[in-house]
Amino acid sequence: MSKRHVTTTIDGEGREFLCEDWQTLLDVLRDVLMKTGTKEGCGTGDCGACSVLLDGRLVCSCLMLAAEAEGRVIETVEGMAEGDRLHPLQQHFLQEAALQCGICTPGFLVAARALLAQNPDPSEREVRFWLAGNLCRCTGYDKIVRAVLAAAAEMRGAEA
Amino acid sequence: MEYASPRSLDEAIGLLSQAGVDARPMAGGTDLLVQLRTGARRPELLVDLKQIPGLCGIDCGSQGFRIGAAVSGAEIGECLPLREAWPGVVEAAELIGSTQIQGRASLGGNLCNASPAADSVPALIAAGAVCTLIGPAGRREVPVDDIVRGPGETALGEAEIIVDFRLPRPQDGTGDAYQRMIPRTEMDIAIVGAGVSVRVAESGECLACRVALGAVAARPIRVDEAAAALMGRRPDSEALEELAARASAAADPIDDKRGTRAYRTRVAGVLARRAAEEALRRAGDRWAARSQSS
Ligand SMILES: Cc1cc2nc3c(=O)[nH]c(=O)nc-3n(C[C@H](O)[C@H](O)[C@H](O)COP(=O)(O)OP(=O)(O)OC[C@H]3O[C@@H](n4cnc5c(N)ncnc54)[C@H](O)[C@@H]3O)c2cc1C
Ligand code: FES
Ligand code: FES
Numbered sequence: 001m002s003k004r005h006v007t008t009t010i011d012g013e014g015r016e017f018l019c020e021d022w023q024t025l026l027d028v029l030r031d032v033l034m035k036t037g038t039k040e041g042c043g044t045g046d047c048g049a050c051s052v053l054l055d056g057r058l059v060c061s062c063l064m065l066a067a068e069a070e071g072r073v074i075e076t077v078e079g080m081a082e083g084d085r086l087h088p089l090q091q092h093f094l095q096e097a098a099l100q101c102g103i104c105t106p107g108f109l110v111a112a113r114a115l116l117a118q119n120p121d122p123s124e125r126e127v128r129f130w131l132a133g134n135l136c137r138c139t140g141y142d143k144i145v146r147a148v149l150a151a152a153a154e155m156r157g158a159e160a
Numbered sequence: 161m162e163y164a165s166p167r168s169l170d171e172a173i174g175l176l177s178q179a180g181v182d183a184r185p186m187a188g189g190t191d192l193l194v195q196l197r198t199g200a201r202r203p204e205l206l207v208d209l210k211q212i213p214g215l216c217g218i219d220c221g222s223q224g225f226r227i228g229a230a231v232s233g234a235e236i237g238e239c240l241p242l243r244e245a246w247p248g249v250v251e252a253a254e255l256i257g258s259t260q261i262q263g264r265a266s267l268g269g270n271l272c273n274a275s276p277a278a279d280s281v282p283a284l285i286a287a288g289a290v291c292t293l294i295g296p297a298g299r300r301e302v303p304v305d306d307i308v309r310g311p312g313e314t315a316l317g318e319a320e321i322i323v324d325f326r327l328p329r330p331q332d333g334t335g336d337a338y339q340r341m342i343p344r345t346e347m348d349i350a351i352v353g354a355g356v357s358v359r360v361a362e363s364g365e366c367l368a369c370r371v372a373l374g375a376v377a378a379r380p381i382r383v384d385e386a387a388a389a390l391m392g393r394r395p396d397s398e399a400l401e402e403l404a405a406r407a408s409a410a411a412d413p414i415d416d417k418r419g420t421r422a423y424r425t426r427v428a429g430v431l432a433r434r435a436a437e438e439a440l441r442r443a444g445d446r447w448a449a450r451s452q453s454s
Pocket of ligand 3: 099100101103104136137138139
């Protein structure tokens with residue numbers, strides 16, 4: 001069978017790609033578009049490393065077919081920094097040392113960004129529940145939660 | 161495997177009923193794509209239901225609610241009129257998976273995957289939800305109670321799909337709730353799930369009650385004996401104890417790493433009681449709000 005042609009928007013750019021019907025969006029991001037910022041941990045929805053936004057909604061790109069991206073807007077971790085200027089979440093992850101090996105980090109960043117977009121002032125509890133689908137084997141989570149809260153505070157300040 | 165994304169019900173049923181093609185409907189894919197990956201299922205054709213208008217969106221009319229079978233948990237959580245009317249159904253739907261899973265997981269998928277532990281199912285049964293099915297033989301309405309037959313098995317016919325779920329506008333004095341027990345705080349499979357809906361008179365007398373349990377039998381079960389413990393009386397602690405005992409008695413669970421049979425049996429009663437207490441509290445709050453506004 002011939003490949004499927006998909007037209008979509010990824011990180012603000014119109015993109016077209018060819019894929020097999022069985023390929024996940026994660027497969028295509030990493031192996032076809034070479035956008036390897038989005039990570040694969042489990043491939044089964046458990047770890048959140050592959051988190052992306054689909055029309056603004058947080059989803060696992062490993063549990064979505066690439067074919068489903070037709071006409072949709074995808075946002076990945078690669079669209080967070082503006083040139084050399086890191087997103088406040090990225091900056092605070094560095095400052096708080098919220099990563100060690102780093103494989104979970106893109107997923108946490110994308111998920112945290114989705115949280116702050118709908119709740120600019122989350123409580124620690126809200127952050128922990130929102131991020132329950134993102135697993136980290138290294139940090140013990142506390143630093144991640146601290147980084148998200150610090151970034152939220154900075155982003156609120158910047159808007160005021 | 162091929163993927164198709166039909167825009168109409170007719171087209172979808174046509175694709176699903178083609179002779180000689182092993183076709184499978186897909187909503188959020190949070191069960192199905194995991195099963196494809198592990199090799200548990202190998203369909204030749206996936207028919208995505210999310211572009212079909214009848215399976216999308218939530219309508220809140222004067223008669224009641226229509227929830228599209230492919231609507232995600234996140235959208236259900238955002239529907240304030242539904243949350244206000246059927247908080248137990250909404251809290252159950254919101255318990256499915258993580259934020260990421262919520263972005264995709266649907267009620268239709270949760271039901272048709274036919275896991276005994278599916279979270280939304282006991283809540284839908286307790287609330288008296290009815291689903292609309294469409295297949296090659298036409299349309300029929302079936303209570304959610306009658307869909308799941310056993311693990312992975314449903315009452316759906318060949319090429320039949322669930323289009324939507326209907327819930328009535330709650331009558332005065334109605335309240336519902338869902339409670340589940342998992343070994344962790346988030347992201348795990350229920351040891352027990354309990355959904356309860358009640359309708360109480362202003363006097364506090366219980367006029368109607370439905371109790372449903374998940375994860376304690378081969379399929380989610382309705383436990384009318386437990387509901388009967390509250391009916392026609394004011395639900396005092398004796399009545400609630402009776403409800404708990406009958407819920408435990410109806411449980412016939414498995415033994416596994418998440419919980420022993422004895423533990424699940426006991427927890428079935430405890431959760432049924434807690435869900436009933438919460439449903440009664442909500443029903444009472446409705447009466448209180450009504451008397452304040454009049
Ligand atoms: C990490 C993770 C955590 C999870 N946590 C929970 C949890 O806490 N509680 C819980 O209950 N579940 C949980 N699940 C399971 C799953 O997310 C839910 O069962 C979800 O509701 C399935 O919906 P879906 O739309 O993704 O279904 P899909 O995967 O699209 O479909 C599931 C099944 O139903 C069929 N189907 C789908 N829609 C229809 C329809 N309209 N008509 C006929 N057949 C249909 C499909 O053919 C398939 O067999 C979890 C899954 C993952 C990956
Ligand atoms: S790779 Fe998608 S959730 Fe783990
Ligand atoms: S930093 Fe290693 S998994 Fe999170």
